Amino acid sequence: MEELIVSVVELKGSYASLGLKQSEEIKSSRLFEQLDLLQTLSTNSNSAKAQEILKTVSPGILEELKGIANGLEMELDLIVKFYSGYDVSFPPMGCTTFVNDDYYVRNYDFSPELYDARLVFCNPTDGYASVGFSHSVIGRLDGMNERGLVVGLHFVNNHDNEEGFIATTIVRMLLDQCGCIKEAVDLISNIPHGYCYNYSITDPSGVGVVVEASPQKQVIRFGNSLACTNHFESETLQEKNRREIQGSLKRNEYVRSLIKKKLSPISLYTNFNDGNSPLFFKYYKEYFGTLHTVVYSPKDLFLTIGVGENCEPIMISFKDYLNGTFTLPSVIKGKININ
Structure with a gap:
């Protein structure tokens, strides 16, 4: 038997601030190790198309992604590809x-x-x-x-x-x-x-x-x-x-x-x-x-x-x-x- 630990995370404020806080969490946790995997899964993702749709369907999530990009000092296009879930591949669950x-x-x-x-x-x-x-x-x-x-x-x-x-x-x-x-x-x-x-x-x-x-x-x-x-x-x-x-x-x-x-x-x-x-x-x-x-x-x-x-x-x-x-x-x- 191996121990499984789930972190309990609290987020509050504007969507941009939610993203910024999570960027700090990404940098200091095992989530950072997922970046290479996310890059592989999102190889064919169309970041521009995803942003265009999010502006209409879920502008808050787009602002959250911008907050993550700012906090990680990475291009928004990359963060949208990694985290938006638009046109990514994934194993069955x-x-x-x-x-x-x-x-x-x-x-x-x-x-x-x-x-x-x-x-x-x-x-x-x-x-x-x-x-x-x-x-x-x-x-x-x-x-x-x-x-x-x-x-x-x-x-x-x-x-x-x-x-x-x-x-x-x-x-x-x-x-x-x-x-x-x-x-x-x-x-x-x-x-x-x-x-x-x-x-x-x-x-x-x-x-x-x-x-x-x-x-x-x-x-x-x-x-x-x-x-x-x-x-x-x-x-x-x-x-x-x-x-x-x-x-x-x-x-x-x-x-x-x-x-x-x-x-x-x-x-x-x-x-x-x-x-x-x-x-x-x-x-x-x-x-x-x-x-x-x-x-x-x-x-x-x-x-x-x-x-x-x-x-x-x-x-x-x-x-x-x-x-x-x-x-x-x-x-x-x-x-x-x-x-």
């Missing part, structure tokens, strides 16, 4: 989500080598405050904002790609700019998608939504209780699934069985985080190992978090944090078995 009237429960499965290991509490002057796990600094793997909107991503396929943004950037855009499901669905249809991903979304209404998004088309599935894994279910998009989706289908079936049991948040957390659970994976060298488990509660803005396997859950009130009455831990620690 796995994710499993359960959504019911009150809770959103999720495992994120990937490799620790490409994991930011950051839980970011972000409060931009011109956007909604949010909490979520980051990817490539500005992106989010999943998160919840101050209005109780919860969003997470699920990789489906990277073969049928076009010029567009990777899902982690899109999740961040939704958290920053959308106060409810309707706004999120409206915005996601106006963003160019680079790859095939599912987006699982809920808010305090208790409604759940899965947006099946390909570069060519998006299909929306509503329901009060939903399971979401790594394949498209709609007939019109099933042809875009990978050839082998049996694992995704089995996880989906298991989550649907949990929906019927009406479990408590802690019971749901345990079902996802237990090292022997059919939802917990240890194939870290194959980019399919469970890195974090999180339960988002949109009605009361509460989080239950675990890092790695069989982690004692950390409870955080996002509402109390925003009110200044909750002190965050500096790190969250857990164990993973990478043998």
Whole structure:
């Protein structure tokens, strides 16, 4: 077993100041080691096109990227290529989500080598405050904002790609700019998608939504209780699934069985985080190992978090944090078995 440490990061102020603060973090942490990898993944990225789209779709994120560029004393074109998530390549990843009237429960499965290991509490002057796990600094793997909107991503396929943004950037855009499901669905249809991903979304209404998004088309599935894994279910998009989706289908079936049991948040957390659970994976060298488990509660803005396997859950009130009455831990620690 190896220790996995997730840093808890606080960001507040203008988007430019958020970028500047994160540039200092990049220079002083393992994130700096990712620059060579990001350069490889973004070889074909069109920085000028990305900036043009961001000016319209998400000007705040563009300002944040400018702040990072200023802090690192690097050209904006390079920073946009590295961190905007526009037209970049990325290995497959796995994710499993359960959504019911009150809770959103999720495992994120990937490799620790490409994991930011950051839980970011972000409060931009011109956007909604949010909490979520980051990817490539500005992106989010999943998160919840101050209005109780919860969003997470699920990789489906990277073969049928076009010029567009990777899902982690899109999740961040939704958290920053959308106060409810309707706004999120409206915005996601106006963003160019680079790859095939599912987006699982809920808010305090208790409604759940899965947006099946390909570069060519998006299909929306509503329901009060939903399971979401790594394949498209709609007939019109099933042809875009990978050839082998049996694992995704089995996880989906298991989550649907949990929906019927009406479990408590802690019971749901345990079902996802237990090292022997059919939802917990240890194939870290194959980019399919469970890195974090999180339960988002949109009605009361509460989080239950675990890092790695069989982690004692950390409870955080996002509402109390925003009110200044909750002190965050500096790190969250857990164990993973990478043998």
